[in-house]
Amino acid sequence: MIGKDFIRVLYIDLRNQKADIQERKDLYKYLGGAGVAAKLLEENMKKDVDPLHENQPLIISIGPLSTIFPVVTKAVATFVSPHTGEYGESHAGGRLAMAIRNAGYDAIVITGKAQKPIYLVITDKNIEFKDARAIWGLDVEETGRVIREREPGPGKRSIIRIGRAGENLVTYSCVNVDTYRHFGRLGIGAVFGSKNLKAIMIMGEEDLPISNLKEYFKTYQEIYKKVTQTDAMAKYHELGTPMNIKVLNSINSLPTKNLLQSNFEYADDISGETFAEKNLVRKVSCVGCPIGCIHIGQFRREFDKGYEYESIAVSYDHELIYALGSLLGIKTTDEVLQIIDEVELAGLDAISTGVVLAWATEALRKGLISREDTLADLEFGNTMEYIKAIDNIAERVNEFYYTIGKGLKEAVKKYGGEEFALLYGGNEMAGYHTGYAFALGQTVGARHSHLDNAGYSYDQSAKELKDEEIIDYVINEEKERAVLTSLCICLFARKVYDRATILKALNVVGINWTNDDLTRLANDVFFTKLKIKKELGYSLENYKFPKRIFETPTMWGKMDEERLNRLLKMYIERVEKEYEDWSRGK
Amino acid sequence: MPKVLRADNMNKCLGCFTCMLTCAAVNHNNHNLAKSSIKVKTRGGLQSKFAATICVACKEPACAEACPTNALVKRPGGGVKLIEEKCIACEKCVSACIVGSIHMDYDRKIPIVCKHCGACVRMCPHNCLSMEEVSEQDDR
Numbered sequence: 001m002i003g004k005d006f007i008r009v010l011y012i013d014l015r016n017q018k019a020d021i022q023e024r025k026d027l028y029k030y031l032g033g034a035g036v037a038a039k040l041l042e043e044n045m046k047k048d049v050d051p052l053h054e055n056q057p058l059i060i061s062i063g064p065l066s067t068i069f070p071v072v073t074k075a076v077a078t079f080v081s082p083h084t085g086e087y088g089e090s091h092a093g094g095r096l097a098m099a100i101r102n103a104g105y106d107a108i109v110i111t112g113k114a115q116k117p118i119y120l121v122i123t124d125k126n127i128e129f130k131d132a133r134a135i136w137g138l139d140v141e142e143t144g145r146v147i148r149e150r151e152p153g154p155g156k157r158s159i160i161r162i163g164r165a166g167e168n169l170v171t172y173s174c175v176n177v178d179t180y181r182h183f184g185r186l187g188i189g190a191v192f193g194s195k196n197l198k199a200i201m202i203m204g205e206e207d208l209p210i211s212n213l214k215e216y217f218k219t220y221q222e223i224y225k226k227v228t229q230t231d232a233m234a235k236y237h238e239l240g241t242p243m244n245i246k247v248l249n250s251i252n253s254l255p256t257k258n259l260l261q262s263n264f265e266y267a268d269d270i271s272g273e274t275f276a277e278k279n280l281v282r283k284v285s286c287v288g289c290p291i292g293c294i295h296i297g298q299f300r301r302e303f304d305k306g307y308e309y310e311s312i313a314v315s316y317d318h319e320l321i322y323a324l325g326s327l328l329g330i331k332t333t334d335e336v337l338q339i340i341d342e343v344e345l346a347g348l349d350a351i352s353t354g355v356v357l358a359w360a361t362e363a364l365r366k367g368l369i370s371r372e373d374t375l376a377d378l379e380f381g382n383t384m385e386y387i388k389a390i391d392n393i394a395e396r397v398n399e400f401y402y403t404i405g406k407g408l409k410e411a412v413k414k415y416g417g418e419e420f421a422l423l424y425g426g427n428e429m430a431g432y433h434t435g436y437a438f439a440l441g442q443t444v445g446a447r448h449s450h451l452d453n454a455g456y457s458y459d460q461s462a463k464e465l466k467d468e469e470i471i472d473y474v475i476n477e478e479k480e481r482a483v484l485t486s487l488c489i490c491l492f493a494r495k496v497y498d499r500a501t502i503l504k505a506l507n508v509v510g511i512n513w514t515n516d517d518l519t520r521l522a523n524d525v526f527f528t529k530l531k532i533k534k535e536l537g538y539s540l541e542n543y544k545f546p547k548r549i550f551e552t553p554t555m556w557g558k559m560d561e562e563r564l565n566r567l568l569k570m571y572i573e574r575v576e577k578e579y580e581d582w583s584r585g586k
Numbered sequence: 587m588p589k590v591l592r593a594d595n596m597n598k599c600l601g602c603f604t605c606m607l608t609c610a611a612v613n614h615n616n617h618n619l620a621k622s623s624i625k626v627k628t629r630g631g632l633q634s635k636f637a638a639t640i641c642v643a644c645k646e647p648a649c650a651e652a653c654p655t656n657a658l659v660k661r662p663g664g665g666v667k668l669i670e671e672k673c674i675a676c677e678k679c680v681s682a683c684i685v686g687s688i689h690m691d692y693d694r695k696i697p698i699v700c701k702h703c704g705a706c707v708r709m710c711p712h713n714c715l716s717m718e719e720v721s722e723q724d725d726r
Contacts, residue, residue, distance in 0.1 A: 002617060067607070068617045098603070102618050148631055155627030156620060179632040207693040208617035217611060224604075228711050284632065285602035290711035292600035313633055 007106045015112030019127040032063030035486035035525045037078040051080040052194035054113035061107040063488035066097040071493035073286035083171040083187040084426040086536040089447040093286035094178035099158035103204030114196040124204030132198040139345040140176040153203040161199035163347025165394040170405040172352035180315040232495040236293035241318035242272030251555040253434045256326045258358035266331040299337040322431030323354025329380030346394035355428035373400035419547035434459035435556040446529040453478035482525035527582040588663025589717040590643035599636035605706035612705045623700040641687040641700035652682035
């Protein structure tokens with residue numbers, strides 16, 4: 001809590017419809033966000049129990065600077081991932097962090113399963129378990145509308161909800177946060193579904209007095225100036241992350257058509273520039289961020305002859321244009337937006353959905369699966385068929401869709417095609433085919449996300465790829481990001497929030513930490529996550545990279561399988577040694 | 587000349603709420619944006635446009651007329667000034683303001699009233715808000 005030396009945790013038991021609040025001094029050293037959420041997961045998870053068992057916990061945490069400093073906008077969720085079976089962590093912006101802060105909590109732990117579908121209403125004055133039977137089955141947009149109209153507090157509340165994919169326990173279903181943001185990866189939507197939890201509405205008017213207004217506002221303004229008046233974050237407002245499409249394409253690093261290619265003949269037609277010129281209608285922000293990186297694109301769809309059109313607005317980003325665009329061979333911005341819209345309504349993770357469909361396209365072509373399985377003529381570039389398939393994934397309409405609803409890892413176990421399944425560490429690949437640091441980074445990262453350690457960034461900025469340097473980068477960057485994500489600072493602001501700035505902001509709110517404290521935190525969070533993973537059975541022994549990644553050139557040419565395996569071995573040895581030292585010190 | 591707050595460019599709004607966070611901090615020494623006198627919200631879900639509920643600086647403020655203890659006095663250029671010591675938290679000003687600009691701070695038991703200080707304007711990254719110079723005779 002601001003100005004207090006404890007973490008205020010709200011525990012909710014859905015089965016018994018009870019809540020409890022604990023002020024945890026012992027969690028204070030983990031600060032918030034990823035640190036606190038990982039620790040709470042470690043305490044509450046059940047080791048040998050299915051990830052979707054009702055006793056598995058769902059945790060959401062914010063940090064001590066959330067909302068009260070610029071671009072400190074994220075909430076962090078942890079859970080046992082039904083997708084990988086191990087550590088699940090996902091981050092979302094929007095208004096959620098503000099709403100949790102205003103309701104007076106630092107973290108929320110949800111356990112149990114409601115006997116019938118419910119949605120939760122959490123305010124500073126009450127916890128309510130409301131009947132959601134009528135909205136079970138509704139898509140993400142309609143669910144949001146119903147709750148918006150039923151509940152008070154426009155402007156002050158956050159509404160997070162699942163679609164049909166989450167209800168049907170698709171292991172890459174997401175939780176939609178305030179229409180345009182998401183807890184995307186690793187299947188948190190299914191965790192909601194397994195608890196009969198359709199949505200959470202949260203808001204509050206908790207009194208949060210400022211102890212030292214002069215110093216606080218001075219520091220606030222300094223950071224605000226850095227954010228708005230330097231070029232540290234300009235790119236996120238202008239073209240946004242889709243600027244990557246052209247850049248990656250020009251250096252053979254844009255995964256295309258299930259990575260049969262690493263550049264796309266239609267890249268210019270779906271580039272950030274083209275989206276901005278043809279479809280961009282507005283930009284919006286998470287609460288507390290003056291940047292406005294959320295790009296909303298509009299497309300027009302003819303629903304009948306005689307000039308009958310509807311217009312639909314969806315948010316787009318690099319990862320979505322990659323996974324639901326170039327990777328599926330989609331050639332126009334309007335079509336990419338149509339596919340994004342379908343994924344949004346169903347409540348699926350965009351990256352995993354695109355990668356699974358790209359694999360299915362090739363598997364169908366190679367005869368590993370049939371048209372009877374897919375119920376759609378999956379073919380690169382065929383938008384309407386992919387839209388059918390997305391609906392089938394969410395509904396799990398037959399055995400094939402039931403299987404691919406467990407992710408690509410399960411799909412290849414049953415149907416084969418492992419060699420062209422774009423998986424790193426059991427999670428579907430993000431939109432970079434830059435080289436060794438990316439491939440290693442996404443595989444070993446705590447949550448198997450490209451954002452854990454940004455290996456792609458090393459690949460893109462290095463003058464020469466050096467093995468030792470790659471290992472150093474991937475480990476150090478992940479530790480440093482553990483500090484940022486424990487503070488819930490948006491990673492887009494990583495250049496603004498250097499250590500000195502972080503310490504200054506912390507000191508202003510009465511957390512008198514030093515640089516050494518931050519280093520201690522980085523290690524504690526990094527290794528706590530590894531400890532959780534190990535307890536859940538995680539191991540990279542005998543890990544095999546998919547063949548496809550070695551067949552298609554990266555910006556550094558084709559990767560050598562032996563070298564990547566060697567890098568993985570080096571990484572494991574280094575981290576294991578550090579882990580032992582850390583464990584002994586505990 | 588006195589200045590009053592205007593929100594004439596809300597189509598440019600990003601929904602970052604920095605204006606509200608600033609108002610709550612600077613004027614009410616609080617991090618909770620529920621304490622802000624400017625209120626940004628959507629017209630119905632994030633797919634719709636943003637709107638700002640602000641004090642429109644009435645020349646003949648109904649809120650002041652409704653106040654039984656003269657705790658709200660006319661401000662030069664429009665709007666009102668709150669004299670906290672006189673306020674009895676009767677909330678009559680809240681219902682008198684038909685644009686919905688006034689709401690209660692139940693922790694301090696006073697209404698939250700815009701001072702037209704311009705702090706929100708200075709922290710708006712997209713220039714949606716402005717301060718307009720008005721003569722004391724100007725009518726909106």
